[in-house]
Amino acid sequence: MIDPRVELLLALADDELIIGHRHSHWTGVAPHIEEDLAFSSISQDEIGHAVVWYRLAAEVAGEQGVRDLATRAPAGGDHADALGLGREPNGYRNAVLVERPNGDWGYSLARHYLYDVAEDVRLTTLAGSSWQAAADATGALRREERYHLLHARTWLDRLANGPLDARIHLADGLVAALVEAPGLFEPLPGEAELVADGVLPDDHATQQQRWLEAVTADLEAVGMDHVLGGDPHHGGGEFLATASGELVARDGARAPSGSGDGGYGGRLGRHSSDFDAVWEEMTGTYRAYPGVRW
Amino acid sequence: MSYESKTADFRAHIAAGGKVEASDWMPDEYRQAALRFIEMHANSEIMGALPEREWIARAPSLRRKLSLTAKVQDEVGHGHMLYRVAEDLGKSREAMIADLIAGRTKFHNVFHYPTYTWGDVGVIGFLIDGAALVTQKALLESSYAPYVRVLRRICAEESLHQRHGEDLVLELCAGSDEQRQMFQEAVNRWWEPVMQFFGPPSKPEGDVLLAWGLKTRTNEQLRQRFFDTYVPKLWDLGISVPDPALAFDDVAGEWRWTQPNWDTFWQVVKGNGPMTETRLAWRRWMHEAHGWVRETMDEPRLAA
Numbered sequence: 001m002i003d004p005r006v007e008l009l010l011a012l013a014d015d016e017l018i019i020g021h022r023h024s025h026w027t028g029v030a031p032h033i034e035e036d037l038a039f040s041s042i043s044q045d046e047i048g049h050a051v052v053w054y055r056l057a058a059e060v061a062g063e064q065g066v067r068d069l070a071t072r073a074p075a076g077g078d079h080a081d082a083l084g085l086g087r088e089p090n091g092y093r094n095a096v097l098v099e100r101p102n103g104d105w106g107y108s109l110a111r112h113y114l115y116d117v118a119e120d121v122r123l124t125t126l127a128g129s130s131w132q133a134a135a136d137a138t139g140a141l142r143r144e145e146r147y148h149l150l151h152a153r154t155w156l157d158r159l160a161n162g163p164l165d166a167r168i169h170l171a172d173g174l175v176a177a178l179v180e181a182p183g184l185f186e187p188l189p190g191e192a193e194l195v196a197d198g199v200l201p202d203d204h205a206t207q208q209q210r211w212l213e214a215v216t217a218d219l220e221a222v223g224m225d226h227v228l229g230g231d232p233h234h235g236g237g238e239f240l241a242t243a244s245g246e247l248v249a250r251d252g253a254r255a256p257s258g259s260g261d262g263g264y265g266g267r268l269g270r271h272s273s274d275f276d277a278v279w280e281e282m283t284g285t286y287r288a289y290p291g292v293r294w
Numbered sequence: 295m296s297y298e299s300k301t302a303d304f305r306a307h308i309a310a311g312g313k314v315e316a317s318d319w320m321p322d323e324y325r326q327a328a329l330r331f332i333e334m335h336a337n338s339e340i341m342g343a344l345p346e347r348e349w350i351a352r353a354p355s356l357r358r359k360l361s362l363t364a365k366v367q368d369e370v371g372h373g374h375m376l377y378r379v380a381e382d383l384g385k386s387r388e389a390m391i392a393d394l395i396a397g398r399t400k401f402h403n404v405f406h407y408p409t410y411t412w413g414d415v416g417v418i419g420f421l422i423d424g425a426a427l428v429t430q431k432a433l434l435e436s437s438y439a440p441y442v443r444v445l446r447r448i449c450a451e452e453s454l455h456q457r458h459g460e461d462l463v464l465e466l467c468a469g470s471d472e473q474r475q476m477f478q479e480a481v482n483r484w485w486e487p488v489m490q491f492f493g494p495p496s497k498p499e500g501d502v503l504l505a506w507g508l509k510t511r512t513n514e515q516l517r518q519r520f521f522d523t524y525v526p527k528l529w530d531l532g533i534s535v536p537d538p539a540l541a542f543d544d545v546a547g548e549w550r551w552t553q554p555n556w557d558t559f560w561q562v563v564k565g566n567g568p569m570t571e572t573r574l575a576w577r578r579w580m581h582e583a584h585g586w587v588r589e590t591m592d593e594p595r596l597a598a
Contacts, residue, residue, distance in 0.1 A: 029344075033371075036367070037371060158590065158595075161595045289354070292354075294355045294462075
């Protein structure tokens with residue numbers, strides 16, 4: 001059985017690595033220069049955070065533990081690479097939300113926002129951990145996280161108050177991302193033990209509640225809270241050019257459908273088919289030449 | 295004062311090593327030459343991001359993933375600094391992007407080629423960035439002052455990139471046989487495009503960019519500087535250069551080399567390279583799909 005602290009760290013690290021991987025897909029092709037630079041920077045921060053958590057996980061797991069987890073990794077290699085690039089797909093603990101393709105920028109931005117509020121809640125919780133090494137690590141991460149949140153909230157406000165088209169893109173993105181966001185708070189294997197030991201001062205259900213309160217407050221402030229009910233276009237049906245001027249409900253075709261289970265499964269290593277593509281691409285070079293230095 | 299006498303004064307100013315600011319009077323020919331040159335440079339930074347960014351997702355270690363993201367991020371930043379310089383010469387950024395994605399304007403030949411392995415990332419970071427650094431350092435002597443100011447910053451960052459590329463290549467060459475082979479094959483693939491990158495040997499008197507002092511070195515002078523620095527480095531690493539004629543001629547005091555196929559070069563820069571259409575189509579699609587974001591940034595805020 002895997003040490004629950006390792007489960008906790010892998011969930012944190014894998015979320016960071018995979019969202020960082022996805023964010024970096026904007027590098028070079030983002031819709032605006034400032035956003036190209038912003039998403040590239042955030043991506044680097046998130047992957048840097050993943051490395052911090054992988055190193056701590058390796059300290060807890062030990063050499064043999066890392067080898068048991070990272071069955072694709074060569075012996076004696078870098079632990080962060082072994083954990084980040086050397087596991088089987090079902091060894092990854094990231095939430096399904098972060099493995100989804102970037103899609104429309106409205107979705108990417110909505111996910112970035114929801115994720116970074118979640119990360120803020122998680123890091124704040126962990127800052128009070130009885131496990132000193134984990135609590136200490138949150139300091140530097142939270143300093144960077146402030147800027148991610150500022151970036152996300154600035155855009156949330158800008159799009160919500162922008163032209164109608166921007167509001168529609170944002171609303172569609174939020175509805176699609178909200179469906180799977182609960183997966184970020186899926187209980188971990190061994191969660192009860194982590195809570196009992198004070199390693200995790202609050203369980204994930206409590207953290208999710210905090211996250212939802214923060215998200216609700218932000219969305220109310222920009223007049224977008226109707227998306228929490230899964231309605232992307234409040235009062236918005238599609239206007240049909242009939243004699244009656246009748247409004248019909250949109251069919252929701254613009255919003256990608258969620259998995260219907262709150263995006264759960266990631267913490268148990270169960271992923272969507274989108275993860276197969278991430279894993280193939282992200283680990284391909286590393287796996288093809290085992291044991292070499294790059 | 296007539297246009298012609300103004301132009302004569304302008305030429306004398308340039309010939310005396312004088313610099314030109316965006317707000318100065320300049321002949322239309324100068325403005326056009328400067329704009330076309332800087333726009334092409336900006337386009338190249340933006341298009342040059344595409345072959346490299348494909349390897350961010352596939353980087354072989356987390357450290358390399360981070361450094362490659364940072365590097366491509368810098369290139370995008372350079373592109374946009376250069377677009378600002380070009381804009382002041384009288385063409386909007388929107389028009390430049392529209393011309394680029396419609397294939398009406400050019401970008402460097404080396405960014406029209408595919409990448410196959412991490413060895414290509416090594417070649418781009420070491421040899422292509424090296425070649426770009428040679429040409430950009432020479433451009434610090436350019437007569438157009440706003441360009442020079444931006445180039446100073448670009449050169450500082452490019453020096454870091456070049457070291458990043460060299461470090462990556464050293465790791466490959468000190469690594470397994472497969473890694474060395476991977477880099478050697480990439481050098482073989484890229485040598486001709488890198489030679490072409492400097493342009494064909496040209497007659498200085500026919501070069502409008504030299505005449506206006508926008509450039510101060512000929513294509514061949516720059517290629518020779520590149521040989522001076524990079525050929526010995528490759529040989530030291532045990533990497534061969536796929537040009538049997540390449541050697542330093544002590545008598546002439548310069549490198550002898552084999553002319554590449556210049557027809558291929560002209561075909562590629564005219565937009566018929568192996569990856570030209572794919573990369574432009576991809577950029578076109580990303581641009582069009584996100585018109586709404588640019589519109590949002592241009593529109594005033596709605597009332598809260």
